[in-house]
Amino acid sequence: MKDYHYTGAVENRFSPYAFNGGTVLAVAGEDFAIVASDTRLSEGYSIHSRDSPKCYKLTDTTVIGCSGFHGDCLTLTKIIDARLKMYKHSNNKTMTSGAIAAMLSTILYSRRFFPYYVYNIIGGLDEEGKGAVYSFDPVGSYQRDTYKAGGSASAMLQPLLDNQIGFKNMEGVQHVPLTREKAVQLVKDVFISAAERDVYTGDALRICIITKEGTKEETIPLRKD
Amino acid sequence: MALQDLCNFDGIFHESISTVRHVMASGKKKMCNYAAGVALSNSTSLFHFYIPVAEYLDESPIQFGQISTTQSLSRNPSQELFLSPSSLPASFPFAASQSVPLPFPMGHGTTTLAFMFQGGVLAAADTRSSCSGLVACPASQKILPIHSHMVGTTSGTSADCALWKRILSRELRLYQLRHGRRLSTSGAAKLLSHMLHPFKGTELCVAATLCGWDGGELDDRCYDHRGSETDHSEDRETTKTPKANLETTVSAPSEKVSLSKTQSSSFIKQQCSKRKIRFSGPSLFYVCSDGTRLEGTLFSVGSGSPYAYSILDQGVRWGLTVEEATSIAREAVYRATHRDAYSGNFVDVYHVTSKGWTRRTREDLKEEYYREKERKKLERERQGTTLSE
Numbered sequence: 001m002k003d004y005h006y007t008g009a010v011e012n013r014f015s016p017y018a019f020n021g022g023t024v025l026a027v028a029g030e031d032f033a034i035v036a037s038d039t040r041l042s043e044g045y046s047i048h049s050r051d052s053p054k055c056y057k058l059t060d061t062t063v064i065g066c067s068g069f070h071g072d073c074l075t076l077t078k079i080i081d082a083r084l085k086m087y088k089h090s091n092n093k094t095m096t097s098g099a100i101a102a103m104l105s106t107i108l109y110s111r112r113f114f115p116y117y118v119y120n121i122i123g124g125l126d127e128e129g130k131g132a133v134y135s136f137d138p139v140g141s142y143q144r145d146t147y148k149a150g151g152s153a154s155a156m157l158q159p160l161l162d163n164q165i166g167f168k169n170m171e172g173v174q175h176v177p178l179t180r181e182k183a184v185q186l187v188k189d190v191f192i193s194a195a196e197r198d199v200y201t202g203d204a205l206r207i208c209i210i211t212k213e214g215t216k217e218e219t220i221p222l223r224k225d
Numbered sequence: 226m227a228l229q230d231l232c233n234f235d236g237i238f239h240e241s242i243s244t245v246r247h248v249m250a251s252g253k254k255k256m257c258n259y260a261a262g263v264a265l266s267n268s269t270s271l272f273h274f275y276i277p278v279a280e281y282l283d284e285s286p287i288q289f290g291q292i293s294t295t296q297s298l299s300r301n302p303s304q305e306l307f308l309s310p311s312s313l314p315a316s317f318p319f320a321a322s323q324s325v326p327l328p329f330p331m332g333h334g335t336t337t338l339a340f341m342f343q344g345g346v347l348a349a350a351d352t353r354s355s356c357s358g359l360v361a362c363p364a365s366q367k368i369l370p371i372h373s374h375m376v377g378t379t380s381g382t383s384a385d386c387a388l389w390k391r392i393l394s395r396e397l398r399l400y401q402l403r404h405g406r407r408l409s410t411s412g413a414a415k416l417l418s419h420m421l422h423p424f425k426g427t428e429l430c431v432a433a434t435l436c437g438w439d440g441g442e443l444d445d446r447c448y449d450h451r452g453s454e455t456d457h458s459e460d461r462e463t464t465k466t467p468k469a470n471l472e473t474t475v476s477a478p479s480e481k482v483s484l485s486k487t488q489s490s491s492f493i494k495q496q497c498s499k500r501k502i503r504f505s506g507p508s509l510f511y512v513c514s515d516g517t518r519l520e521g522t523l524f525s526v527g528s529g530s531p532y533a534y535s536i537l538d539q540g541v542r543w544g545l546t547v548e549e550a551t552s553i554a555r556e557a558v559y560r561a562t563h564r565d566a567y568s569g570n571f572v573d574v575y576h577v578t579s580k581g582w583t584r585r586t587r588e589d590l591k592e593e594y595y596r597e598k599e600r601k602k603l604e605r606e607r608q609g610t611t612l613s614e
Contacts, residue, residue, distance in 0.1 A: 109388050113427060137356075141384035143365060155359055 017069050017117045018043055021200030022054050023151035024065030025187060026123035027165065028131030032180050033210045035063040035123035036187045037151075038195070038222060040203040041070060050224070053206040054151075057215055058084060062097045062124035063208045064104075067151035068138070069117035076116050079107060097124035101134035101142055108140035115139050119150040124210055131210075149190075153198035157190055184209065188220055195222040334567025336529030336558055337367055337378035338537060339434045339509055341522045342545045345578040346436040346507045348378050349554035351529070351562050352571040352587070363570040364587075372397055373581045375410060375437035380526040381430035381514065389431055393417050410437035411520065414510035418518040431514040434524045436577050440505025507577065529561030529568040536560055547576065551585065559590055 021042040027034045037054035040047060055065045056077045064080070066073040083103060087095050095103070101122050108116055120136040135148035147165045149157035162168045164186060167175050178186075187207060195202040202225070207218045337350035350367035353360055365383060369390045370376045377393070379386030396416060400408045408416070414435050421431060511519045511526070523541055525533040536557035545553070554574055562568040574585040 105384075105387075109384060112385070112429070135362075137361065137384060139382070139384035141382075141387050143362065 016114075018071070019068070019117075019152075020048070020070040021152050022052075022067040023149065023153040023157065023191070023194055023198065023201045024054050024067045024119070024121050025147075025149045025157060025161075025190065026065060026121045026133040026135075027147045027161075027178070027183050027187065028123065028133040028145070029178050029180060029183055030131065031125075031129055031211065032183070033063075033123040033125060033131035033133065034180075034183055034187055034207060035065050035121065035210070036191065036205060036207040037065050037067065038191060038201045038203060039206055039219075040201060042200050047203075050203040053204075055206055055208050057208065058100060058122075059094045059124075060214055061210060061212075062095075062100055062122060063210055063215060064100075065121045065123070065150070066118045068119050072116040072118045076107070076118055076120075080104065083107070096127055097122060097132050097134070098126060098144075100124075101136075101144075104134075104136060105140040105142050108136065108138065112139055119154070121148050121150050123208075125212065129212055152200040153194040156197060157194055160190055160193070180209065180211075184218075191220075191222060334565075335367060335380045335527035336525070336533055336561040336565060336568040337380050337434065337527050338523075338525035338530070338533045338554060338557055339378055339436045340524070340537060340541050340550075340554075341507045341509050341543075342541065342550050343543055344545070344547045344550065345438060345576060346509055347550050347554050348376055348434070348436045348575045348577070349558050350378050350573050351558050351568040351590075352573060353562075353567065353569040354383055355567045360569075366573070368573050368575050370575075370582055371413070371435070371437075372401075372407065374407065374439075374577065374579075375413065375435060376575045376577060376582050377436070378434045378526065380432040385429050385431045385514075386433065389417065389421065390433070392420065396420075407439075409439045410435050410508035410510055411439075413437065414512050414518050414520075417512045418516065421512070421514045422516060424514060425516055429514050431512075432526045433512050434526060435508075435510045435512065436575075437508050438506065438577050438579050438581075439508050525557070527568065529558075529565035532561040532564045533557040551576070555588070559593055562590055563594075 021040060022038055024035070024037040026036070035055050039049075039051050039053045041049040041052035052070070054067050054073065055063050057063050058080060064077065066076060080100070080103075084095055084100070087099075104120060104122065108118075108120075115138045117138055119138065122132075122134040122136075124132055126132040133145045133148055134142050135145050135150060136142045147161045149161060163170065165178060165183075167173055184207060188205065191201070191205045202223045203221075205220045205222050207220070209216045209218070334355045335351060335353070337348070339346060339348040341347075348368050352362075352364050352367060354362040354365040367380070367386075368376055368378050369387070371390060371394045375397075377390055379390065393413065393416065397408050397413055400412075417433070417435070421429070509521055509524065511517065511521065511524045523537055525537060536553065540553045540556075541550075551574055555572055558568075558572045562570075562572075569590065571587045571589055573587055576583050576585070
């Protein structure tokens with residue numbers, strides 16, 4: 001987000017970071033979890049790709065969504081995949097969502113003074129089969145949530161989720177638990193709204209639905225302008 | 226051992242261990258030789274601990290976060306200093322390049338407070354985690370339990386606080402296993418302060434208050450001194466009064482102290498032969514990443530602390546009951562969240578006693594605002610009717 005109205009002396013310095021845009025969202029239900037992201041990869045005023053989804057499948061029960069700087073997203077997912085394999089080979093079982101979240105926190109903090117510029121959200125099922133969402137900041141602080149939006153349109157989506165899923169700031173409303181169909185519909189509506197108002201979000205929406213049967217993926221077109 | 230496994234720390238500190246120890250340790254690298262009374266694997270003293278980001282202090286190609294601007298030293302001497310066999314990595318001025326600003330903001334802004342009173346230590350905090358104008362998390366946890374008898378309030382960058390608390394918990398647990406007793410709050414504060422010292426000058430930001438209850442387990446070594454329990458009560462009173470006189474009025478501490486003595490056997494002063502007499506009871510320390518380490522009876526940290534101090538200075542006394550203390554703490558956080566934009570949402574209250582810490586259910590302050598509005602409305606109506614009569 002550069003300022004193009006220069007009035008004085010300007011120093012151009014190399015920045016190792018770039019902002020590639022994109023929004024990720026995760027919702028946890030009673031026995032399911034949804035991780036959704038748009039598929040636009042942009043930089044400044046250009047679009048590099050319209051088909052670059054930001055959800056990465058880690059295990060049968062865990063999907064991670066990473067948005068921010070695409071280079072760091074790729075490296076981070078490679079590191080996580082390697083660590084998952086190491087864990088599988090030495091402990092003879094797959095990592096649980098909670099364990100992956102704790103591990104990611106230490107991976108991110110090990111780069112405290114040259115951070116990974118990535119906003120991560122992990123969605124999956126915990127050991128009891130309930131939906132779990134873990135949201136991170138770029139240096140590794142994390143906590144478990146029911147829903148979270150991250151990325152460029154997060155400030156627009158998070159209040160909407162607070163209202164519709166968390167029933168916050170509403171009086172006299174019955175707190176109905178979220179069904180899977182309603183959650184998927186909500187995610188679609190929310191991303192359509194985000195694509196309207198955020199320039200870095202659009203092109204297509206990739207939804208990963210995680211249940212105990214496995215992970216299902218859906219792709220829905222969004223605004224391309 | 227999570228952080229050590231993660232980052233392959235063997236390479237980093239083994240160079241700094243002296244040759245003798247290295248020879249001994251190399252034979253059994255990962256095993257801890259507790260028979261000798263000393264763990265040889267990775268740390269022989271409390272200061273040989275793994276700092277997860279130590280390698281980036283001098284290896285980072287771009288000087289992120291180095292906000293000190295000394296120009297004198299070049300990089301090579303400082304690298305040698307780092308690898309020299311000293312117990313702590315020497316703190317050295319960083320190379321003089323300007324720091325590249327990070328493209329994203331870190332979480333800051335909070336109101337936390339802690340104070341001591343006759344019933345133990347009370348810690349309270351809000352739960353809003355803000356990132357330069359955006360509320361990143363309305364329900365974060367700012368009071369983290371460290372072990373059964375200590376909690377720490379956190380302020381500053383949330384990731385830093387979460388991680389350093391984790392490291393502190395691990396080190397305290399190791400100390401407890403090695404020495405058979407818990408480290409005192411004073412010792413824990415010193416440990417945390419020393420762990421944060423190498424990062425002085427960087428943008429690491431941790432401002433924590435450690436609230437704990439010291440003294441507890443009896444070692445077998447100290448068992449014969451238990452009989453002198455009764456005469457220690459006066460001594461304990463005298464050691465307590467200088468502390469209590471710091472900020473609060475002393476209102477008959479002796480009855481309260483002896484009352485809590487009957488609650489548990491942990492009030493016995495441990496008088497082991499080689500150690501000096503240690504204080505046993507509640508303890509409160511403030512530790513900051515710029516190097517401050519203060520002992521006190523009342524602290525409030527964060528952007529909302531001035532507002533909290535005004536309530537606390539007015540009401541905190543040594544002789545408060547638990548209910549009164551809880552309500553003052555809650556009120557202080559509530560007023561601070563009202564006036565400070567970066568504090569808000571819920572309030573957490575933790576209470577540390579000789580039996581350990583207990584947590585009050587998280588309370589939504591939004592309800593409190595509405596209740597207060599109702600109260601004010603009723604008062605105005607009542608005043609209106611009395612005036613009109």
